[in-house]
Amino acid sequence: MAKSTMLKSSIAKKVAMALSGLFLMLFLAQHFFINMTSVFSPDTFNSISHFMGNNPLVQYVIQPILIVGVIFHFIMGFTLDLKNRNARPVSYVKFDGAANSSWASRNMIISGSVVLAFLGLHFYDFWFPEMIYKYVDVNALEPTRYFHELAEKFESPVRTGLYCFSFLLLSLHLWHGFNSSFQSVGANNKFTKASHKFGYAFAIVIPFGFIFIALFHHFNH
């Protein structure tokens, strides 16, 4: 069989979805740890942020990969969802999905869309200003500005609320996504039980950690 057919197969797509998801989860974890420092030590947060924002490897290599990863994950997610809808042209009058699967697993497209919308807001809040600051306006380096920029954003209760809501949906997305990605790449063995537990812990700790950070800054302002 030609390689191209293989790459178009349902399993190849599923694996690609899983790998991009795993990659995004790694990113999420490091993002979380950096943000967490803002709670304990604004100085540490500033210095790490400064490093990340000015290191050429991070900026010109990892950042583009990440952006491609995000875009790929979303486009693939929507494509697959469309294909899956086509696989059942006439739907059931009565469909009791809750009887055999979790809400999170059946509604990745909803949780994913909310996360996508959130990313828009998040980019609007941080990434675009940062890009403009650095590359359009070409401002002077200011290694201590990051913490204040962060803290300022969480002044607004609406924004803080939107962030918290999105993190909730992210939690649901991860609740299914983490373990699903392992299953997709074919990992189902004696470690699966343990990795499931870890997955659920990940899906709770990271998003709720983010919620904690948002609320922390909101109330400590």
Added chain:
Amino acid sequence: MKLDSKIPEGPIADKWTNYKDHLKLVAPNNRPKIDVIVVGTGLAGSSAAASLAEMGYNVKAFCFQDSPRRAHSIAAQGGINAAKNYQNDGDSTFRLFYDTIKGGDYRAREANVHRLAEVSGNIIDQCVAQGVPFARDYGGNLDNRSFGGTQVQRTFYAAGQTGQQLLLGAYSSLSRQIGQGNIQMFNRHEMLDLVKIDGKARGIIARNLVTGEIERHSAHAVIIATGGYGNVYFLSTNAMGSNVTAGWKIHKQGAAFANPCYVQIHPTCIPVHGTNQSKLTLMSESLRNSGRIWVPKKKEDAEAIRAGKLKPTQLAEEDRDYYLERKYPAFGNLVPRDVASRAAKEVCDEGHGIEANDTNEGVYLDFSSEIQSKGRQTAYAKGNHHPTDEEVTKLGKQWLEEKYGNLFTMYQKITDENPYETPMKIYPAVHYTMGGVWVDYNLQSTIPGCFVAGEANFSDHGANRLGASALMQGLADGYFVLPYTVSNYLADEIRTGKISTDSPEFVEAENRVKDSINKFLNNNGSKTVDHFHKRLGLIMWNKVGMGRNEAGLTEAISEIAALKEEFYKDVYVPGSADELNQELEKALRVADFIDLGQLMAMDALQRKESCGGHFREEYQDSEGETLRDDENFSFVGAWEYMGYDISKEILNKEELKYEFIKIAARNYK
């Protein structure tokens, strides 16, 4: 009609080898020019179709189900016999041959049965090569268990789903050939007539069950592998769609129908629950390895149990009658099926039945002893030499679950009772039909070019089939007999060329089919097909069932003849011919069941002896065992169709000669 069994000369062990070596062959370059039709895709049909296609013939296969994988072979639970002697308990080809002849109560053909035993080992080899996941032991070797009527462990199995695994193996081979274009598969097609040209089978008329289209298909040989006719009783362990139509249609075209009265009533089925019941469910005979069969000794206890006032577990050991162990100490609970079934009927007739249904028919199959003994063994094997009672019970139940889990679950689903806690209720039910289309040693019917395989033919099981032998026979016929004998026949057909479906014979056959369909659809009667089928079933069960007598059989014959008249006059079939019409399908099948039912009663009436599954109450010994009459009835009764009136059928006899086995009274004591 002349019946030539074509049994080769020579010592029994060499017959098949010598015969096979001298059969005619078709050269590989000629095979693609030859068409073969296979009707039915159970073990016999699938294996025959796949093997013939592998050889290079053009095969057309038909099944009425939506996929060939659904054929009812799939439901066989317990296992498949083979004389491998892997367990070192003295098994051999001869012993399997002997057990089968004896189990069949000396009414099977020696040569056929020996061939069956000879190829039994090859079947296991073939299936393992195909990827059939048989049960294995920790050393990685195949596991065996024992079955009724034998004293060796020669039954290979895959949990309680052996038939499924074997059929899926044959189906995988069939699928491979379909994928390669060597087999054209016709799902949801039912054969409704045979086309004969110059006396030879040349094709079939089939109905596309989805569109209703009547199709003509020609071939140089036709193989019928459509299973048994147990559904003549309405309630049986057969699938709802299992029918005799293909076999009966070739009978009407001149194929003799042999020993229709030989029906196997399986001892371990779930008892009847009510009038709307559509079928009976088998609990594998393998359960008799672990369960003990009993009824209450006292009638008043049985009565109290039926009334729900007493639980079987409350009954003390001395108040239970383990009647099989009592009557047949040597074989105990593992006596052959016919013996076990009759014994159950006997105790229930005496008033010891425990099921609260109309007839109080039911006995217990109790696993509590096995739970204790296996629990203790398992504990011991685990190094626990002083297990508590709870530990023993727990381990015993686990052992049972591993061995029979799916059967126990099925039982619980159907009856809402937990067989790990309370004994199973069982009762005999119609299961397998040893009779069928008469075939010679080549498995060819009395119509040249029309071969019959598996349960549809009569050949190997005599008057009673031993457990785990049906799967063996189906696959033996399909994998290891038909490829040779059909080729031998086809060797004379290489010059025939493509057979046209425009001949008057095809037109005539098609018209016959269309007429009968139109007759049903325009009948405008008042009763459903099932109404008649159920009535037929009742007559058959009550008068042509486990115990038969002259008066009952005579009544049955006239009652069925009358039922036939009423059926044609008053059946109502809704819908039209050119659509999926399940009522019409049923009507066409029931019409043939009615005819066959009458013939079964006639056959049972003429056979004035008891043998195997055929028990004539007039012919029993002082202990109620079957009394054969070898002098007058050591023959195969092959009936010849003589027109609409079944009572006009003529009985032809093929004498059974026992040259290699000493004929004796069957004794399982």
Added chain:
Amino acid sequence: MSAAKNININLKIWRQKNAKAKGSMETYKLDNVSTASSFLEMLDQLNEELVNEKKEPVAFDHDCREGICGMCSLYINGRAHGPDTGTTTCQLHMRKFNDGDTIFIEPWRSKAFPVVKDLVVDRSSFDRIQQAGGFVSVNTSGNTIDANATPINKGDADKSFEAAACIGCGACVATCKNGSAMLFVGAKVSQYALLPQGKVEATERVLNMVRQMDEEGFGNCTNTGACEVECPKGISLENIARMNREYLSASLKG
């Protein structure tokens, strides 16, 4: 054991004259259904009444009625094979329902399982997947090696059997929100991948079967796990993971 009793029920059943016709849900009332009856016996009872009223009976697939042939289907009250788990429709009993219940009965819904009539669907796509590679390429011959010549680890043999227990009913596809056939194909791939006899052509097999599966129009697995819950034979998701592995390694090899 609860004693059998009779209940009255309302049925909402999908009726569709043929593949091309437009179907709709029709309502029926059925009285005196014994709770000891199976679900299909309940439908028999309905059909008997319909035929007696000279109405067209409901077409549905069924054959063995002992949970093994895989012919029966039916989406009952929003679930494949109804409310009971580990069971086919033919083994579902009316004791799972109450007097006065309304029961929805629909055919399997999938692009790859088009409706033929009423509740009958065409599942030949499963056959075609099998034909694409679900076999060991061994011809019939009396000269294969002895069955015990190749010992097989009991654990592998048991797992292979568990995968092979699939009855091909299509409940996995019917229940999957994506209409995916991965459990069916995964089970078949696994059965052979676990046996030495099947390993020889494992690469070709998985590639061909997956290609055919995709061509038939089944959806993509998103690991909701619904198939495993509804599978009457309890086929494990492990089989899907194994197929993913097999596919990946086959892709790398091929």
